[in-house]
Amino acid sequence: MSTIAEFRIPAADTTLEATFDRLPELRVELEAAVSRSRPCLWITDAERTAVDAALADDPSVETSDLLVETGDRLLYDVTFAPGADTLWDRLLVDGGSLLEGWGTDGWWQARVRYPDRETLCRAHDRLVDRGIGVDLRRVTDVSPSSPSRTNLTAEQREALEAALERGYFEIPREISMEELADELGISHQALSERLRRAYETLVDEEIQPIGESEPPS
Template identity: 65%
Template sequence: MSTIADLRLPAADTALAIAFERAPAATFELESSVSKTRPSLWADGVDRETADAAFAADPSVEAAELLVETDSRLLYDVTFSERSGTDRLWDDLLADGGSLLEARATDGWWQVTVRYRDRDALCDAYDQLVERGVNADLRRVTDVTDVDDHETRLTPEQQEALEAALEYGYFEIPRSISMEELAAELGISHQALSERFRRAYETLVDAELQPAGEESRLD
């Protein structure tokens, strides 16, 4: 059995607090480490000039290099400042083998979904965050039973995407493959893969893994 946790972390305690002050409508999403040494962030709801200025003004960001610009969003390769403690944040959050499933930041808050081997590992990671002074809000905890115990509700396409993500190291930190590269491996578009992930996460947490009418939280 493993455990999936949804946590809410304030940017003021982690990273990009000033960036949100400069670009309040922006949404940042952790995508991958294209350079294999730095995280990459998608920026939505903000133009390039505003995003550049927001990153430049934020003391938690040492450098932000634009990699991809589309009609709707921007992909940056980001180097966080050592004094921001962002690397340690991920070390604490993913302590003892945790796997990051999703990380999005909007309205000054990070929303992260992490898979742990069990509740003890989640408790250890949560305690480390609190000891560092991070005001972590544990929103939901779901215990994942073995797939052999029940029939999965994932579509074949969603299961294929998740299995490929695990195989190619998409859930590792830093990630071994970007979403664009993984989409190419599957022969689908980036948008299609992103939609498969979102629907698969929703199915796993809300439909298959969460008992009807119940929400599980730490004791």
């Protein structure tokens, strides 16, 4: 039985504290499949020039490169400074898989799937031992006997299956998003949006309100 945990962690103990302080309305979405060294961040609710300046002055950021600018969304490739505590450094070891990660108002939040509760406990203890203030907000056990259903579109399923087969979810990645998009014959932006919506759909289906996981007797 796998376990899904939702964490809330202050940016002051991890990364981008200065950026959140400078741009309090900023929202950052972390791609669910991340490299340990150079994650991609979708940033909204801020102007590009302001984001560029904030990232350049943030001591937790070593480099940042704008990849995509579309509407009110900006996609940055970021390298964090040596020694900076990132969410995935300790959350994803021992088989953890990031389902969703985002930051706003000075806080990072993440949903992570673990093989079991013991693995979750080890990840939580690593954060505490590091002195990181972690709030474990919700834990859900997912039974393998749960009914198999999904609201994924055919395009979302195709993107997820191709990403899995080609090693996009491995750490480090075996294929870049640009390369995967080329293989699927779509744009980088279209693939990123397709995967993001697929992640949201799967998270909504996996995390059920308490009391709704089993039918009434």
